[in-house]
């Protein structure tokens with residue numbers, strides 16, 4: 001038997017094993033399901049975007065508010081209920097004890113990832129979560145705006161060099177921003193964080209997130225974090241904060257490139273509010289109302305976190321005609337809520353004006369909700385506004401004629417679109 005045949009047999013046996021072991025609980029039987037294979041094939045064919053999942057099951061998402069899927073059966077043989085019901089979302093956000101997060105070693109047991117991230121603010125519950133959150137909080141209250149500005153200006157230098165030629169924005173952005181979250185977190189590669197943690201807990205440093213977190217540990221009201229807890233929390237902040245903002249900005253620039261009227265209106269606002277200033281002051285941030293609507297509408301259409309981290313239900317929960325039994329793993333599908341025609345008029349259209357009026361809190365969930373809401377939403381909004389102000393003043397943004405995104409933005413995975421080339425043409429000021 002050659003190696004390929006052998007491997008094929010092993011895979012088939014694993015699949016059969018998975019199916020035999022995989023008994024769907026009776027109460028989940030009536031919920032529409034997507035098998036692991038079709039999920040895996042979508043991923044392999046790089047067609048794994050949230051848009052594809054949503055379109056495939058739109059009927060069930062809109063009618064039932066839930067489907068069930070199997071993501072990674074070789075690690076965990078659990079079915080996951082993917083939920084798009086805003087009433088359920090509200091319950092979930094308000095009752096964190098009934099819907100605790102799945103902690104890291106339950107998601108990917110005994111993995112390297114588990115060792116790196118085991119105890120962190122995103123995947124913890126109860127008192128541990130409260131402690132991590134209290135310690136992370138001060139760092140997000142005193143944002144290092146000068147660093148946002150410094151990095152945004154460096155980005156402008158790159159764009160200046162490629163004036164009027166297609167450039168993959170996210171690459172330019174990440175080239176200059178690759179170490180950005182890192183800078184804010186502590187100017188060090190991950191592996192050195194532990195060392196820095198130990199050094200810094202003895203000496204002073206330069207006011208970065210790490211130092212602020214260590215100071216928060218010294219607060220008598222907070223119980224000091226262990227080295228592992230500090231390291232894992234810094235690691236998760238780096239992951240949570242890195243590509244989320246970069247991807248959000250690149251999808252937003254794409255939307256401006258294909259909606260020139262919106263781009264023009266946004267530019268007018270930037271020039272009117274900022275006058276000769278390049279960077280918005282804190283009062284000016286508040287006056288950039290149209291820019292804020294654009295940012296929110298972009299995160300509605302393309303939420304950077306399309307499906308929230310997994311939770312497990314600790315008591316039987318009714319969802320429309322279904323009963324989600326105790327012990328079921330769930331994920332709130334923010335993308336599905338944001339694209340629901342029951343909650344949004346013309347949900348597939350880019351219409352920033354829809355945010356002129358207030359809307360139901362549980363139909364826009366780009367930053368999550370309740371007490372587990374993303375603790376630094378200002379962090380991301382300020383970053384996006386600074387970059388947009390600089391770009392809109394200096395450049396006209398357009399999509400190359402031969403772009404693969406000419407008809408719609410194409411995603412290769414849940415988070416990443418296929419590369420988006422954009423043209424930044426210098427404006428006559």
Ligand code: HEM
Pocket residue numbers: 121122123133181237238240241242244245248299303304305308309365366367368369371372373374375376379380
């Ligand atoms: C466009 C940018 C971003 C978006 C759309 C976003 C979205 C989210 C969402 C939806 C949640 C809620 C997760 C849940 O309910 O389970 C969340 C949580 C969180 N995010 Fe972000 N995020 C962004 C950027 C960042 C950045 C820049 C950082 C840090 C440097 C960050 C750190 C966190 C942390 C620590 C949590 C956990 C909060 C908790 O459980 O108490 N995120 N984020």
